[in-house]
Amino acid sequence: MKHVVMFSGGIGSWVTAKRVAEKYGTSDLILVFADTLTEDPDLYRFIVEGAANVFGMDIKFDFSIPNLVSGTELDAQRGHRKVAIRDMQVEVAKRIPGLTWLIEGRDIWDVFQDVKFLGNSSIDPCSLVLKRRFLRAWIRASFVPAIQDMIQKRGVTLSSQDAIHEAVKIGIAVDNKVKNIIKKANRSKSPEKERLLAEAEQIKLPILEAERSVADELRFYIGYDWTETARWDKAKRYWEPFQVDCPLVDPPLLHKSEMLGELRKHGIAIPNLYLLNMPHNNCGAKCVKAGHAQWYRVLEVARDEYAIAEQLEQEWQHHCNSSNTILKDRRGGSTKPLSLMEFRQRWEEFPDAKKQSIQAAWVKNFGVLPEELTAELQSLGIDLDDTSGCGCFSGV
Numbered sequence: 001m002k003h004v005v006m007f008s009g010g011i012g013s014w015v016t017a018k019r020v021a022e023k024y025g026t027s028d029l030i031l032v033f034a035d036t037l038t039e040d041p042d043l044y045r046f047i048v049e050g051a052a053n054v055f056g057m058d059i060k061f062d063f064s065i066p067n068l069v070s071g072t073e074l075d076a077q078r079g080h081r082k083v084a085i086r087d088m089q090v091e092v093a094k095r096i097p098g099l100t101w102l103i104e105g106r107d108i109w110d111v112f113q114d115v116k117f118l119g120n121s122s123i124d125p126c127s128l129v130l131k132r133r134f135l136r137a138w139i140r141a142s143f144v145p146a147i148q149d150m151i152q153k154r155g156v157t158l159s160s161q162d163a164i165h166e167a168v169k170i171g172i173a174v175d176n177k178v179k180n181i182i183k184k185a186n187r188s189k190s191p192e193k194e195r196l197l198a199e200a201e202q203i204k205l206p207i208l209e210a211e212r213s214v215a216d217e218l219r220f221y222i223g224y225d226w227t228e229t230a231r232w233d234k235a236k237r238y239w240e241p242f243q244v245d246c247p248l249v250d251p252p253l254l255h256k257s258e259m260l261g262e263l264r265k266h267g268i269a270i271p272n273l274y275l276l277n278m279p280h281n282n283c284g285a286k287c288v289k290a291g292h293a294q295w296y297r298v299l300e301v302a303r304d305e306y307a308i309a310e311q312l313e314q315e316w317q318h319h320c321n322s323s324n325t326i327l328k329d330r331r332g333g334s335t336k337p338l339s340l341m342e343f344r345q346r347w348e349e350f351p352d353a354k355k356q357s358i359q360a361a362w363v364k365n366f367g368v369l370p371e372e373l374t375a376e377l378q379s380l381g382i383d384l385d386d387t388s389g390c391g392c393f394s395g396v
């Protein structure tokens with residue numbers, strides 16, 4: 001049985017990997033990291049040192065990743081950064097064979113442009129394309145013989161990076177066929193409707209059967225903890241027929257601070273975003289699914305990063321000729337776009353003394369803020385009770 005841990009860069013995924021390694025050893029352990037190329041530079045340090053630690057190695061991170069700066073050269077900088085990350089991935093694969101580092105090739109902003117849809121708190125094409133779908137394709141290309149045959153018949157060698165991309169294409173072709181038939185079924189009446197739905201099931205069947213044939217040989221692990229059981233339930237459905245476990249829902253139940261303490265005990269520095277009191281270590285804290293509360297933190301403690309996201313949101317709007325935004329203003333029971341620029345401007349207009357009280361409360365009592373200030377901000381369309389977050393592996 002292979003034990004595959006979705007190693008995301010979140011502290012939960014590292015503790016999960018440690019628990020799986022402790023229980024089953026490391027000979028059949030694979031840590032898999034699906035890189036969105038939008039990560040905080042320090043996440044890569046944590047991935048490398050954390051993975052090495054799980055496999056009993058002592059490796060210090062000695063790579064350098066260019067920082068991005070907002071402005072006219074941002075696209076070129078993103079390109080250079082992707083090349084640096086790809087070079088690092090190749091080198092790390094030699095040093096830590098148990099770490100599988102998947103790079104689809106685009107960052108989240110490339111995906112938003114390609115699909116002409118800007119991710120938001122309820123729809124996340126970024127994690128679908130760069131994480132869930134790419135991981136599934138990797139599973140199929142790596143472990144499912146029937147899909148491997150299909151890939152090879154298309155003239156692609158299994159050991160190449162193209163094999164995963166080919167598996168993505170196979171999956172998309174099936175999904176599209178199924179979607180079209182279901183659309184037709186929804187416009188039809190019985191008994192045509194039932195016939196079409198049965199046809200759609202038949203199209204999915206060969207891939208499902210192929211996955212079922214190896215499902216007992218693989219077990220997947222996600223770092224959701226005991227506060228995230230709803231996400232685990234979703235993930236179980238999403239990754240069927242494979243088994244998904246979340247060891248952190250079992251005792252000893254740990255709070256994030258205890259997990260970070262464990263990391264320290266192993267001599268690994270706490271990832272930068274946690275030191276900034278960010279709830280998640282994904283996509284440089286600029287997650288499109290995160291709520292106002294996290295974006296407020298980015299604005300307060302990582303203003304340069306916020307400026308980059310603000311610029312990229314504007315560029316996306318220009319490119320797609322759309323006024324859609326990541327954030328929403330939900331005042332008065334309706335939902336209106338709220339651009340990162342407007343969110344920043346509203347925050348900047350808020351009195352400094354009140355901002356400091358919020359900042360102090362956040363640091364002292366993470367996420368629990370003075371009620372009267374929260375209400376005052378809500379009247380401006382900034383909702384610091386909006387604390388939604390990623391959950392990239394569970395689907396929406």
Ligand code: SF4
Binds near residue numbers: 124289392
């Ligand atoms: S962390 Fe957020 S922005 Fe990044 S891939 Fe996941 S959902 Fe998208």
